[in-house]
Amino acid sequence: MGGILLFAFPALAIVLCLVLSSRRKIDLLVLLHALIHSGLGTWAYIERGSLMGMDDLGLLIFLILSVLYAAIAFYRLGHKDNSTIKNYRIHSIFLMIFVMAMDGAALAKDLGLIWVFVEATTISSALLISYSNRKSSLEAAWKYLFICSVGIALAFAGILLLVIAQPQHATLLISKIDLSTISPFWLKISFVFILIGFGTKMGLAPLHFWLPDAHSEAPAPISALLSGALLNIALVPILRVDKLMHASGMGDLVQELYLLMGMLSVFIAAVFILRTKDYKRLLAYSSIENMGLIMIAFGCGGMAYYAGFLHILGHSLIKAAFFLTAGNALQIYKDKNYENIGGLLKINRGSGWLWLISSAMIIGLPPSPLFTSKFLIATTMLGKGYYLYFGLLMLLLAVISWGIFNVGLKICLGDSERKQSLNPWLYLAPAGLLFIAAVIGIFLPVMN
Amino acid sequence: MLEILIVLFGLSLLWASVTNMLGTIIKILVVQGLILFGITLLKTTQLNWLSFVTIALETLIFKAILIPWFINDTIKHNQIHREVEASVSNFFSLALMSLIFILSFALAGAAPAWSVKIFPLEFGIAFATILKGIFIIIANKKLITHLMGYLIMENGIFLLSLSAGSDLPYIVSLGVSLDIMLSVLIAVLFIKRIRSTFDDADSPETLRED
Numbered sequence: 265m266g267g268i269l270l271f272a273f274p275a276l277a278i279v280l281c282l283v284l285s286s287r288r289k290i291d292l293l294v295l296l297h298a299l300i301h302s303g304l305g306t307w308a309y310i311e312r313g314s315l316m317g318m319d320d321l322g323l324l325i326f327l328i329l330s331v332l333y334a335a336i337a338f339y340r341l342g343h344k345d346n347s348t349i350k351n352y353r354i355h356s357i358f359l360m361i362f363v364m365a366m367d368g369a370a371l372a373k374d375l376g377l378i379w380v381f382v383e384a385t386t387i388s389s390a391l392l393i394s395y396s397n398r399k400s401s402l403e404a405a406w407k408y409l410f411i412c413s414v415g416i417a418l419a420f421a422g423i424l425l426l427v428i429a430q431p432q433h434a435t436l437l438i439s440k441i442d443l444s445t446i447s448p449f450w451l452k453i454s455f456v457f458i459l460i461g462f463g464t465k466m467g468l469a470p471l472h473f474w475l476p477d478a479h480s481e482a483p484a485p486i487s488a489l490l491s492g493a494l495l496n497i498a499l500v501p502i503l504r505v506d507k508l509m510h511a512s513g514m515g516d517l518v519q520e521l522y523l524l525m526g527m528l529s530v531f532i533a534a535v536f537i538l539r540t541k542d543y544k545r546l547l548a549y550s551s552i553e554n555m556g557l558i559m560i561a562f563g564c565g566g567m568a569y570y571a572g573f574l575h576i577l578g579h580s581l582i583k584a585a586f587f588l589t590a591g592n593a594l595q596i597y598k599d600k601n602y603e604n605i606g607g608l609l610k611i612n613r614g615s616g617w618l619w620l621i622s623s624a625m626i627i628g629l630p631p632s633p634l635f636t637s638k639f640l641i642a643t644t645m646l647g648k649g650y651y652l653y654f655g656l657l658m659l660l661l662a663v664i665s666w667g668i669f670n671v672g673l674k675i676c677l678g679d680s681e682r683k684q685s686l687n688p689w690l691y692l693a694p695a696g697l698l699f700i701a702a703v704i705g706i707f708l709p710v711m712n
Numbered sequence: 713m714l715e716i717l718i719v720l721f722g723l724s725l726l727w728a729s730v731t732n733m734l735g736t737i738i739k740i741l742v743v744q745g746l747i748l749f750g751i752t753l754l755k756t757t758q759l760n761w762l763s764f765v766t767i768a769l770e771t772l773i774f775k776a777i778l779i780p781w782f783i784n785d786t787i788k789h790n791q792i793h794r795e796v797e798a799s800v801s802n803f804f805s806l807a808l809m810s811l812i813f814i815l816s817f818a819l820a821g822a823a824p825a826w827s828v829k830i831f832p833l834e835f836g837i838a839f840a841t842i843l844k845g846i847f848i849i850i851a852n853k854k855l856i857t858h859l860m861g862y863l864i865m866e867n868g869i870f871l872l873s874l875s876a877g878s879d880l881p882y883i884v885s886l887g888v889s890l891d892i893m894l895s896v897l898i899a900v901l902f903i904k905r906i907r908s909t910f911d912d913a914d915s916p917e918t919l920r921e922d
Contacts (some may be wrong), residue, residue, distance in 0.1 A: 370885070376882070376883055376886050380886060406855075410858065410859075410862070413862065414846070414849065414862060414865070415867060417862070417865055417869055418842075420869055420873075420887060421842055421868075421869050421872060423883070424869070424872045424873055424876045424883065427876040427883060428835075428875075428876055434876075436883070447824060448824075449822070449823055449824055450823065453819070553831075
């Protein structure tokens with residue numbers, strides 16, 4: 265029943281959207297979809313396994329998506345843009361398709377199906393990124409579609425190799441794969457392809473080029489979903505195959521690969537956070553950094569494994585709030601270069617404070633859940649004797665924190681005579697996300 | 713017969729390594745599409761009729777006719793310079809292709825015999841095609857050449873899926889259905905629109921970091 269509602273409602277809403285002629289009605293329809301999504305998320309959390317047999321990993325990703333989708337549906341009520349009703353309708357339809365595709369990827373257990381849904385997220389979100397139809401947004405969408413298509417094609421090659429790895433009764437249903445007969449040789453090669461392929465979609469270095477452009481060119485609510493939800497979706501198939509690797513006794517190789525890609529991603533982020541003048545690109549590089557940290561957490565294992573999931577949760581909520589706040593700043597200044605702007609606290613106190621709190625929470629100051637996750641990653645690294653990685657990571661995190669806070673202070677401080685108020689939803693949506701993140705940071709959730 | 717077709721497919725990769733002309737790469741795509749169609753015909757017994765019809769249509773109509781025609785049309789309409797403008801010489805490209813072949817066959821040969829469902833020649837050529845596609849994407853500057861590299865890579869994956877598909881037929885259909893959707897999207901939505909927005913269809917910007 266829940267599964268039918270999850271996919272049938274947006275399908276009906278898409279048809280209805282085609283005949284609606286007012287933005288308000290379209291916004292309310294999207295909000296209704298988001299509320300149903302949240303309701304199903306709550307039900308799935310209370311009655312474990314009730315929603316299409318969802319497992320814990322699927323549930324975590326689904327819940328994050330529910331919260332984020334609800335927040336952006338409320339945010340849209342106050343968000344203004346100059347597009348025509350026709351474009352807005354198409355945008356809203358593809359938003360619902362995008363969410364449906366992400367739901368499918370979170371719920372599916374068959375690697376082939378997950379791949380199809382991840383592919384569908386690429387196609388639907390490419391249209392959302394190019395929404396403004398500017399030269400830069402078209403270029404960003406092209407880059408995103410092309411690089412992610414290459415990644416997805418490589419992931420498909422990895423899936424084919426997984427089929428080849430099974431000498432008899434091949435299946436892509438992870439729980440049904442017979443580990444006693446699987447070929448470790450082909451499984452290893454398959455995993456490398458799957459990691460690079462879906463890692464591209466996650467924005468992991470060295471195939472991260474698409475991410476800063478796509479996240480900075482998309483409208484604020486889409487950037488929030490791309491960064492907070494889509495990157496997690498790309499991690500799902502990697503973690504599902506990761507289980508096979510660990511069960512086949514190749515966990516060490518997996519952890520080394522995670523550490524390597526993670527450290528490289530944090531390094532790339534640190535370099536470009538210092539160079540960029542565009543505050544939305546800065547947030548995008550911060551997403552690359554956090555995806556890198558998540559991989560480092562899974563690469564360290566032990567307590568850091570829990571930290572990895574906590575980091576996924578915390579980063580999604582805080583980064584989505586940050587992107588929504590950046591959307592407020594863009595609405596106020598109409599400029600993405602932070603060197604040309606300032607005095608946000610004077611012009612719009614609410615957005616100014618949201619920016620400062622988001623900055624503090626994304627770099628991991630308490631009560632951010634990222635404080636605990638980073639602390640656990642650091643202690644696990646020391647406990648396992650990864651001293652070189654630890655030293656390098658701390659240095660890079662210090663550089664990134666300085667970069668983010670420095671930009672935050674430049675934007676928020678300074679004098680201005682101008683005052684501008686915004687629709688209350690534009691504060692409430694990011695504030696709600698930050699509040700949930702703080703609650704999670706204080707009452708740390710138990711995860712299986 | 714199957715072996716001959718696969719060897720011909722491998723030779724088309726060497727051909728792609730020594731050409732500088734976009735028109736020749738289009739011809740190579742046509743040849744690869746036809747060879748894949750031939751391989752599909754030879755694998756009729758391993759596929760159910762629905763998969764067979766879908767794959768036959770995709771390889772013959774889509775890979776061998778529609779996509780090459782579309783790329784040719786785009787080159788004409790956009791007045792794109794007909795040379796590839798690769799950042800490496802033909803000699804280097806050919807030497808690297810040879811290395812790719814060696815690596816792919818070494819990998820095929822290193823596999824424990826009991827686990828291999830496809831024979832090494834098939835795997836080696838398919839794997840080399842995937843790597844060649846990636847190399848074309850990396851080594852070239854033009855957006856249209858990136859797309860051609862992507863299509864060659866997809867042909868390699870398709871060859872691999874035909875081999876793996878004997879065990880899990882639906883996987884071939886998965887690849888086929890999304891290949892079509894994706895290629896159409898890339899082709900129609902983006903190249904045409906980017907053409908009207910950018911000064912030319914070169915894409916040095918797509919490799920820019922910041």
